[in-house]
Amino acid sequence: EIELTQSPGTLSLSPGERATFSCRASQTVTNSYLAWYQQKSGQAPRLLIYAASRRASGIPDRFSGSGSGTDFTLTITRVEPEDFAVFYCQQSDGSTFTFGQGTRLEIK
């Protein structure tokens, strides 16, 4: 089973700043099938990015994903007040699915 390690655990930023989230896999992620989700308190996760770099429908272009192999990054170019939440990465080869432990984006 591929393990995903996210860093940092908490990111403290002010609105307007750039946010960078890291997700590192214990093995190569098949076909870069890596997704990113945002979860606000009391809500279900929302898909942001799939296949490492493709934005999901309705997601603002300030969100972008990159990476391949074992190292992946989610970037928010300018953090908006509504972006503060917990962010998770997820990978799959079609028969197993694993999530990272999450990075909390908090207001500085």
Added chain:
Amino acid sequence: VRLQESGPGLVKPSETLSLTCTVSGGAVNSGSYYWSWIRQSPGKGLEWLGYVYYDESTTYNPSLKSRVTISLDASKNQFSLKLTSVTAADTAVYFCARLNWNSWHFDLWGRDTLVTVSS
């Protein structure tokens, strides 16, 4: 398309947890997606439990395989989760989700339902 979970919020230890997800605005038997269950607890984070396809084929998380059954009822446009022999460790928020096989990501989630295992 919307997903809505339903089922008991309290289950006794050693009993079976049963949840249903009702899909509105789309057909579970269209073959375009898989249908999945995921849970979230403070101790284990987000954990995928398994998925079912329109032909009723299933794939489960190996760590729970012996206790999990996911089934589909096309006549009601629903899919369901059964988890047997529950313990306090199965206390979690449970989500149903639509699984997109084009790069294997969960593109739509239900609201969630908290299930507590306690006597």
